[in-house]
Amino acid sequence: MIKILYVDDEPVLLELARIFIEKSGDFSVDTAESAVFALELMKTGKYDAVISDYQMAKMDGIELLKAIRASGNKIPFIIFTGKGREEVVIQAFENGADFYIQKGGEPNSQFVELVHKVRQSIALRQTEAALRDSEEKYRLLVEKANEAIFIAQDRLVRFSNPRFSSILNVPPGELVGKSIDDLIHPDDREMVLGRYERRIAGKSAPDEYEFRILDSSGNTHWVKIHSTLIHWEEKPALLIILDEITERKAAEDELQESNRKLAELNEELRMHLKTIESRNDEIQGAYEQLKAAEEELRQNYEELGQKEILLRESEEKFRRIVETAEEGIWEMDHREMTTFVNKKMAEMLGYSTGEMFGRKISSFIHKGDQKAHLSEVEHRKGGATGLYVRRMMRKDGEIRWMKVKSTPIFGKSGNFRGSFAMVSDITEQKRAEDALRESRQELMDIIDFLPDATFVIDDHGRVIAWNRAIEEMTGIRSEDIVGRENYEYALPFYRERKPILIDMVLDSDLLGESHYPSVITDGNRLISEFEIPYLYDGKGAYLWFIATPLYDSGGKITGAIESIRDITAKKESEEALINRNKELTSAYEQLAAMDEELRQGFDELENSHRELRESEEKYRNLIENAPIGIFTSTSEGEFLSLNGTGAKILGFSSPEEVTGSPGSLKDILHSYPAGSDLMTDTLLEKGYLEDFNFEYIKKGETKKKHLKINACISQSNKDGSFIVLGFFDDVGDVKNIRETLENANHKLKLLYSITRHDILNSVMAAYCFIELLKNPEDPEYGQYIDTLHELLEKIQKQIEFTREYENLGSHVPVWQNLAEILAVVKSQSSLPFEITGCDIEILADPILRKVFDTLLDNTLRHGGESVSRVEVSCMRSENGGYSIVWKDDGTGIPDDDKELIFERGFGKNTGLGLFLAREILAISGIEIRECGLQGRGVRFEMTVPEGKYRVISGC
Numbered sequence: 001m002i003k004i005l006y007v008d009d010e011p012v013l014l015e016l017a018r019i020f021i022e023k024s025g026d027f028s029v030d031t032a033e034s035a036v037f038a039l040e041l042m043k044t045g046k047y048d049a050v051i052s053d054y055q056m057a058k059m060d061g062i063e064l065l066k067a068i069r070a071s072g073n074k075i076p077f078i079i080f081t082g083k084g085r086e087e088v089v090i091q092a093f094e095n096g097a098d099f100y101i102q103k104g105g106e107p108n109s110q111f112v113e114l115v116h117k118v119r120q121s122i123a124l125r126q127t128e129a130a131l132r133d134s135e136e137k138y139r140l141l142v143e144k145a146n147e148a149i150f151i152a153q154d155r156l157v158r159f160s161n162p163r164f165s166s167i168l169n170v171p172p173g174e175l176v177g178k179s180i181d182d183l184i185h186p187d188d189r190e191m192v193l194g195r196y197e198r199r200i201a202g203k204s205a206p207d208e209y210e211f212r213i214l215d216s217s218g219n220t221h222w223v224k225i226h227s228t229l230i231h232w233e234e235k236p237a238l239l240i241i242l243d244e245i246t247e248r249k250a251a252e253d254e255l256q257e258s259n260r261k262l263a264e265l266n267e268e269l270r271m272h273l274k275t276i277e278s279r280n281d282e283i284q285g286a287y288e289q290l291k292a293a294e295e296e297l298r299q300n301y302e303e304l305g306q307k308e309i310l311l312r313e314s315e316e317k318f319r320r321i322v323e324t325a326e327e328g329i330w331e332m333d334h335r336e337m338t339t340f341v342n343k344k345m346a347e348m349l350g351y352s353t354g355e356m357f358g359r360k361i362s363s364f365i366h367k368g369d370q371k372a373h374l375s376e377v378e379h380r381k382g383g384a385t386g387l388y389v390r391r392m393m394r395k396d397g398e399i400r401w402m403k404v405k406s407t408p409i410f411g412k413s414g415n416f417r418g419s420f421a422m423v424s425d426i427t428e429q430k431r432a433e434d435a436l437r438e439s440r441q442e443l444m445d446i447i448d449f450l451p452d453a454t455f456v457i458d459d460h461g462r463v464i465a466w467n468r469a470i471e472e473m474t475g476i477r478s479e480d481i482v483g484r485e486n487y488e489y490a491l492p493f494y495r496e497r498k499p500i501l502i503d504m505v506l507d508s509d510l511l512g513e514s515h516y517p518s519v520i521t522d523g524n525r526l527i528s529e530f531e532i533p534y535l536y537d538g539k540g541a542y543l544w545f546i547a548t549p550l551y552d553s554g555g556k557i558t559g560a561i562e563s564i565r566d567i568t569a570k571k572e573s574e575e576a577l578i579n580r581n582k583e584l585t586s587a588y589e590q591l592a593a594m595d596e597e598l599r600q601g602f603d604e605l606e607n608s609h610r611e612l613r614e615s616e617e618k619y620r621n622l623i624e625n626a627p628i629g630i631f632t633s634t635s636e637g638e639f640l641s642l643n644g645t646g647a648k649i650l651g652f653s654s655p656e657e658v659t660g661s662p663g664s665l666k667d668i669l670h671s672y673p674a675g676s677d678l679m680t681d682t683l684l685e686k687g688y689l690e691d692f693n694f695e696y697i698k699k700g701e702t703k704k705k706h707l708k709i710n711a712c713i714s715q716s717n718k719d720g721s722f723i724v725l726g727f728f729d730d731v732g733d734v735k736n737i738r739e740t741l742e743n744a745n746h747k748l749k750l751l752y753s754i755t756r757h758d759i760l761n762s763v764m765a766a767y768c769f770i771e772l773l774k775n776p777e778d779p780e781y782g783q784y785i786d787t788l789h790e791l792l793e794k795i796q797k798q799i800e801f802t803r804e805y806e807n808l809g810s811h812v813p814v815w816q817n818l819a820e821i822l823a824v825v826k827s828q829s830s831l832p833f834e835i836t837g838c839d840i841e842i843l844a845d846p847i848l849r850k851v852f853d854t855l856l857d858n859t860l861r862h863g864g865e866s867v868s869r870v871e872v873s874c875m876r877s878e879n880g881g882y883s884i885v886w887k888d889d890g891t892g893i894p895d896d897d898k899e900l901i902f903e904r905g906f907g908k909n910t911g912l913g914l915f916l917a918r919e920i921l922a923i924s925g926i927e928i929r930e931c932g933l934q935g936r937g938v939r940f941e942m943t944v945p946e947g948k949y950r951v952i953s954g955c
Contacts, residue, residue, distance in 0.1 A: 004029045004118065005045070007038040007052040007064065008080075017051070017080075020111040027115070035059035039067060047075060049118050054081035054088060057906050062091055069096045076121030080114060086446070094553055098124070127428075134326045148223070148244070151230070152180050152196070153237035167223075167244055169215045185212035185220060192225075199229055200236050202383045204410035210245065222249040228420075229385050229407045236385065251303050328402075328423035331409075334416050336361050336377060348402075348425050350395035366391035366399060380408040380419040389426070401430045450563070456550070457502060458559040461485045470564065473535065493532050501526050501547040502562040516545075524549055529567065542571040581710060585725070629728045632714070635680060635721045649707075649730050651699030679709070683724065688712040705730055813924060815841045816848050817952070818884070822872055825852045829860065831870055838874040839952045840882060842944055844924040851920050854913040855886050855940060863890025867937070880946040885939065892934040901930065924948050 004021060006029050008014050014031040021027050030045065032038040035052070036059055042050075050068070054061040065077050079092045082103045092100050098121040101114055142149055148164035150157055160175045168175070168183065184192050188211040198205040210224050223242040230239045328345030332338055338356050346353045349364060356364075365373045369390050376386050386406040391399050406421040444465055447454055453470035457463055462485040466478040474492035481488055487497035494500070504510045504519070505526055511519060520527040525548040533540040547562040629646025633639050642655040652658055682689055689711040698705055711726025818838045826833040842848065859867060867890035877883040893901060900906045904915040921928050925945045932939035 002027050002049070002118070002122065003045070003047045005032065005038060005041060005047045005050045006030070007032045007035060007050065007056075007061070009033055009053065009056040013053075016107075017111070017114075020107065021115060021118075024115050027118075035061070035064035035067075038064060042068070042073075048122050049076040049078065051078045051080050051114065051118070054079055054092075057900065057903070062088070062095060065092070065095050065097055074125065076118070076125055078114070078117055078121065086442075090443075096553075148242040150175070150240055150242075151232055151237050152240055153232050153235060155180050155193070155196070157183075158232055158237065164242070167215065167221055167242075168213070169217060169219075183213050185214055188212050196227075196238065199227060199238060202229065202236075202385050202408065204383070204414045206412075210249075213242075220246075222246045230422075231385075231387050231405060328421075328425075330361070330421045330423055331418060332361050333418040339418065345423055348394075348400065348423070349392060350398075355395075364392050366393055376406065377419075380406060381416045383408055383410070400425055401427045447561075453564040453566075454561065455489060455502075456559060456561045457489070459506065459557060461487070461503065461506075463489055464559065465561075473564065473566070493534065495534055500562075501528055501545045502560045505547045505549050505560040505562075506557065541566050542568045577710075581712075581727075585712065585714070626727070627729075631724075631726055631728070633724045633726075635683075635724070640723070646728065649698075649728070679711075683711065683713055683722070689726065813843050814846055815843055815950070816846075817841055818874070819952075821849045821852060824849065825856055828853075829856055829870075831859070832868070834869065834871045836871075836873040838872060838884070840874060841950050841952060842924070842926075843948045844926070845920050847920060851917040852886070854917045857913060859888045859890060859938065862893075863888050863937070866890055877943060879943075882944040882949045884942040884944065886942075887932060887937055887939040889937040892932050892937050893930055894934050898930045902928075 004027055006014060006017050006021070008017070008031075011033060014033065018029040018031055021029050030041060030047070032041055035056055038050070038052070050064075052061040052064055059067075061079055061081065065079075068075065068077065076098045077096065078099045078101060079097050080101050080103060081088075089100050099117040101110075101117060103110070142161050145161060145163055148161065148167055150160035150164050152158065157175045157178050157180060162172055165172045165175055180196070181189065181193065192211050195205045195209070208224060208226055210222060212220050212222055214220060222245045224245050226241045226243075228239045230237055325342060325344055328348050329340070329342040330338065330345050331340040338359050338361060341353050341356045343353060346356055349356070362370060362373060372388075373390065376388060379386055385408070386404070388404055388406075390402050390404055392402050394400055403424045403426045404421050405423075406419050408419050409417045411417050447456065447465050448467045450467055451469060453473045454465070454467045455463060455470055456465035463482050466476070466481050466489075468478075471477055476492055487499065487503070489502075490496065490498050490500050498515070499507075499510045501516065501519070504514065505524070516528040517530050518528060525546060527544075527546045529542065529544040531540060531542045535541045535543075544565045544567045545562060547560055549557045550559045550561055552558045626643060626645060629643060629649050631639055631642045631646055639658050642658050644655060647653070647655045647658060650658065679689060679692065682692070689709055692709045692711075693706060695706060707728055707730060709726055709728040711724050713722045714725040715723035717723075818840050819835070822833070822835050822838060826835070856870070859870060867888050870886070870888050873885045875883055897906075902914050902918045906915075918928055921942060925948060927943045928940060930938060930940050
């Protein structure tokens with residue numbers, strides 16, 4: 001039985017999923033309505049897989065996944081959600097999700113796919129566990145082997161098992177890195193090393209032979225070598241197995257000595273036979289010695305027989321290793337005919353070993369790889385080893401990807417006898433690589449369509465992405481630069497190879513050598529801007545740069561990304577504004593200079609008057625026709641001069657309505673009482689104002705507008721007063737448009753989220769119940785119908801909410817009598833109401849009553865059986881606003897939920913009421929919070945800002 005934990009904050013979907021999944025027969029499903037509860041269940045229960053929604057209160061599906069993976073748990077995890085945004089998918093896979101399935105569509109097909117993905121992910125985990133077990137078995141086989149096993153590469157020991165350390169009397173681990181030259185007996189060294197070099201080079205050399213090695217004490221050991229050419233860490237190496245034959249060699253030496261003694265005794269016997277008649281006693285003694293020698297010889301032969309038995313047992317041990325190997329082993333002769341395959345190789349291709357024996361290897365190769373196969377065969381005949389990938393055909397026609405390590409086999413005369421190969425099935429690895437390649441391509445496509453010029457390098461400084469925007473900026477195509485390094489990407493900007501901002505992200509030491517005027521560090525991001533004269537065919541551009549590192553799932557830096565934005569137009573606008581200010585200042589200085597010249601000589605008076613009139617006319621036209629307001633004023637705020645554009649901006653028909661009126665500047669800035677004083681203080685401190693923003697109300701209107709002022713002191717008087725020269729413009733329209741767009745975008749995102757997540761979840765549940773209703777014999781049939789009605793009512797309420805929310809803020813705020821609103825709300829309930837001090841009007845959205853309807857609904861639904869009354873009180877607050885308090889004597893709200901209750905989707909009903917209430921109030925700048933005590937009732941406090949309420953006369 002497969003045990004599943006399913007997590008979703010929709011109780012109906014939880015139950016439906018359990019029913020559909022358990023219909024598969026071998027599944028048992030536990031459910032959790034929150035990620036926090038799911039973590040508690042996992043502490044006590046044992047599960048084979050987790051299925052989780054993405055969007056949930058308090059902790060979403062990605063956060064649940066992170067918590068599980070952080071605990072070291074590798075359990076299969078599937079995201080099953082209505083969210084289909086690409087960033088959510090990427091985040092899920094980056095944090096270790098096995099699959100991501102989007103809700104929607106025909107229920108049976110949806111849950112069949114879900115069950116399939118669960119089985120697939122569990123099977124993959126089981127395969128990984130089996131692979132780890134197999135690797136452990138091989139490790140134990142090598143470590144416990146009676147034969148010495150080691151890998152030699154570059155004439156150094158790269159790996160050895162404990163048996164090799166035991167023979168050489170060297171502590172385990174100290175052999176790695178030791179030269180094999182030092183281990184070979186000096187008399188055998190030239191022969192062994194010569195054969196080692198030939199085999200490493202792929203040339204013919206004896207497969208087996210005997211030689212001597214030296215242990216750490218200098219003692220000699222005879223060994224028999226079996227070596228195979230392999231690739232270790234992508235370089236040729238020899239896998240060497242040594243049988244210690246020291247005792248066998250000693251037995252052979254003893255046998256030779258016995259034979260020598262026997263020959264001597266025979267010679268003595270012949271001599272004794274000549275004198276047998278005279279020396280019977282000597283002959284009898286010789287005969288006894290001969291019998292003893294024969295007995296010794298017989299014993300030596302018996303010992304030699306025992307050694308041969310041990311040798312056969314060792315060979316049988318190697319045969320079992322081959323037969324039980326987890327890699328395929330395949331041997332062919334010089335005609336490419338199969339002469340041996342082990343059981344694993346036959347299983348990988350779906351054959352028996354007998355079916356494969358005698359068949360040509362090319363009959364198993366995919367037709368698309370036949371040419372490459374023939375080429376590799378020729379390489380083997382030339383003595384070269386091979387490591388390559390081939391597609392092979394199983395008996396049932398399935399194509400499998402195989403990794404092949406092939407070694408040629410030569411006879412003693414050097415003739416090609418065939419080849420020997422180790423074969424691994426890498427089909428799943430290839431599929432994973434293809435999936436990773438597709439994922440990387442999707443990310444590259446996203447970068448390619450970014451509006452800012454953007455490029456990416458890896459941690460070696462090699463360009464791996466160059467999007468369309470940077471192609472247009474530099475004129476260099478992606479295919480001409482991707483893969484380049486050595487600061488190639490700096491050339492289009494600086495005409496020389498040198499580190500730029502993206503390199504400084506990877507190496508902070510380069511900041512000390514920076515050629516940028518200034519570099520701002522923001523966390524792990526670097527930001528700068530300056531002018532590049534070489535861009536756009538020498539026209540140049542002022543650019544803004546930002547660079548940040550890229551990390552892999554383990555937190556390691558794998559590269560960096562840099563985005564570049566052309567801000568030339570912005571800089572030109574700033575320079576134009578500065579120049580305009582300079583021109584105006586210069587104009588005023590010229591006027592003052594001409595006035596001085598008039599005083600210097602009466603003789604030039606007439607000519608000076610004419611020049612003055614011409615100059616005044618020129619600058620008057622310039623000022624009058626300027627698209628912004630231009631003025632001079634005294635330090636007390638009296639306008640001395642104002643152009644026509646400025647009067648129009650302020651709502652006056654002509655400048656004469658404003659100039660000459662004491663305090664006129666303060667009157668205009670009446671909605672910002674301290675504005676004029678702040679302006680005076682800033683001018684005295686700095687001598688100028690730059691982009692000074694004020695709120696003001698245009699003459700004849702009630703709506704606030706926004707004014708931006710730039711000014712300077714043009715003349716200071718001895719009494720401390722001064723003259724101000726400045727210009728201003730109305731920037732209210734831009735700000736209002738931006739706020740309107742932001743508000744509309746916020747509402748659109750929310751409505752889309754509700755449609756995609758909440759409504760589609762309910763629709764999917766409804767479809768599932770309709771599917772269940774197709775079986776009228778089901779004992780739960782009536783319950784299914786009731787639940788379906790509840791779902792349809794829920795969908796209706798969600799759609800009604802979207803209609804209300806869509807219209808929110810689209811009407812002009814109106815003054816509304818709070819006491820009258822509360823009286824209507826009170827009439828809708830039998831609960832006693834106590835209303836105190838609420839005779840005020842509030843400037844708010846026309847659906848303000850909806851807020852108090854929601855508060856009453858919250859009291860009735862969640863107050864519990866103990867709720868018996870509602871109190872509403874109003875009073876002025878210390879900050880000049882008005883405070884409205886709604887409280888009851890129900891069960892209250894837990895401290896942990898006081899902020900969560902205003903979030904969309906929180907709660908057991910629609911989860912939209914208090915969220916909408918806060919949105920309605922926020923339009924008028926009214927804040928709401930809950931600050932009651934759990935067990936003593938709720939206390940909702942609303943604060944109405946100054947200017948958004950008025951006390952009804954007489955109250």
